[in-house]
Amino acid sequence: MTKLIIQIPCLNEAETLPATLAKLPRQIDGVDTIEYLIIDDGSSDDTSGVARRWGVHHIVRHRRNRGLAEAFRSGIDRCLAEGADIIVNTDADGQYEGADIAKIVAPVVAGEADICIGDRSVARNEHFGSGKRMLQRVGSYVVRTLSATNITDAVSGFRAISRDAAQRINITTDFSYTTDMLIQAGRKRLAITSVPIRTHAATRPSRLFKSIPRFIQQTGVTILRAYTTFNSLRVFVGLGMLATLIGLVPIGRFLWFYFSGDGDGHVQSLVIGGALLTVGVLVATLGILADLIATNRKLLEANMLKLRRIEEKLIEAEAQRTAPAALDTAETLRKAG
Known part of the structure; x- marks a missing residue:
C-alpha cells in the first residue's frame, strides 16, 4: 500500500x-x-x-x-x-x-x-x-x-x-x-x-x-x-590559503628591499604579511574544527534516522497488537446488541 x-x-x-x-x-x-x-x-x-x-x-x-x-x-x-x-x-x-x-x-x-x-x-x-x-x-x-x-x-x-x-x-x-x-x-x-x-x-x-x-x-x-x-574543510582551508598567499606578497616585498639593502623603511610590509599569515593559519584551523563538528553532525543524523525507524516499528507493532483486541471488542458489542 x-x-x-x-x-x-x-x-x-x-x-x-x-x-x-x-x-x-x-x-x-x-x-x-x-x-x-x-x-x-x-x-x-x-x-x-x-x-x-x-x-x-x-x-x-x-x-x-x-x-x-x-x-x-x-x-x-x-x-x-x-x-x-x-x-x-x-x-x-x-x-x-x-x-x-x-x-x-x-x-x-x-x-x-x-x-x-x-x-x-x-x-x-x-x-x-x-x-x-x-x-x-x-x-x-x-x-x-x-x-x-x-x-x-x-x-x-x-x-x-x-x-x-x-x-x-x-x-x-x-x-x-x-x-x-x-x-x-x-x-x-x-x-x-x-x-x-x-x-x-x-x-x-x-x-x-x-x-x-x-x-x-x-x-x-x-x-x-x-x-x-x-564542505567546511574545503571552505575554511581555502580561505586560509587565500589569506596566506596574500600575506606572502608583502613579505616578499620586504625581503626584496631587505636583500637590496633598503629594508629599514619597509617593516610595515613584514608586519602586514605576518598578520595575514597568522589569520590564514587560524582560519585553516577553524576549518579542521568545523570538519570535526560536521562529522559529529553526520553521526547525530544517522542516529536520528535509526531512532525514527525504531519508533515506526514500535508503532506498527503496537497497532498490530491492539487491532485483534479492537476486533474482539467490536464483535462482543455486536453480539450484545
Whole structure:
C-alpha cells in the first residue's frame, strides 16, 4: 500500500485555497491512498476553517507565523507521523497545476528518484519577467554547482519526496527550504531528478519576501550556510590559503628591499604579511574544527534516522497488537446488541 500526502503551506489563503484543493488529484497510478495536509502558518483569516470544510485530512496550525521553512518542516514531520510513503509539496496560490502532481510523483513511485522537482522551464516561462528569469537561471546554476546535481529550477517549491529522503533531510534555514534541501540532498547522494510542469500566473505578490534584493540576500545566506555545513574543510582551508598567499606578497616585498639593502623603511610590509599569515593559519584551523563538528553532525543524523525507524516499528507493532483486541471488542458489542 503506497500512501501519498500532499502538503500545502498556507498563510492567509482562505480565498485561494478552495480552487487549489479542487484541482488536486484523487487518483494516481501506483498510489493506493491520497490524503491532503494543510500547514496554517499563523493565518489571520479562516484558512484552517476552509480546509476543514473542504475535507482536508490533516491540519497543522502554528499559533503565529514562523516562516515557510518552518511550515515545510512541520508538514514533513506530520506527513511522516501519518505514514506517508511519498510527500508532495505544493503552493496554495494556484501557481502549479494540480494534475501535474502525477508527473512529479511518477519517478518516486517507480523507484527512480528520491526527490523529483517540478521544473517551471524558467527560461521560456511567459509568467516570469526577464529580470526574474535571469535571477532564477543564475541562482539555479549556483545551486546546481554547489549541490553537484543537475536541477535547472532550484527554487521550485513543487516537489515530490520519498519517505526515506524526507527522513534524511533536516532543514536548518529559517527562510526557504528549497535551496537548503537541494544542497543537502546532493551532498547526501540522494537521487534527484526533475520533470517539466505547467504554471499559472501569480494571483498575488509573494509573501516569502518583500523585495528582490531581500530575496537575493536571504537566498545567498541560505546557500552559503548549507554549502559550508557540508564542505567546511574545503571552505575554511581555502580561505586560509587565500589569506596566506596574500600575506606572502608583502613579505616578499620586504625581503626584496631587505636583500637590496633598503629594508629599514619597509617593516610595515613584514608586519602586514605576518598578520595575514597568522589569520590564514587560524582560519585553516577553524576549518579542521568545523570538519570535526560536521562529522559529529553526520553521526547525530544517522542516529536520528535509526531512532525514527525504531519508533515506526514500535508503532506498527503496537497497532498490530491492539487491532485483534479492537476486533474482539467490536464483535462482543455486536453480539450484545
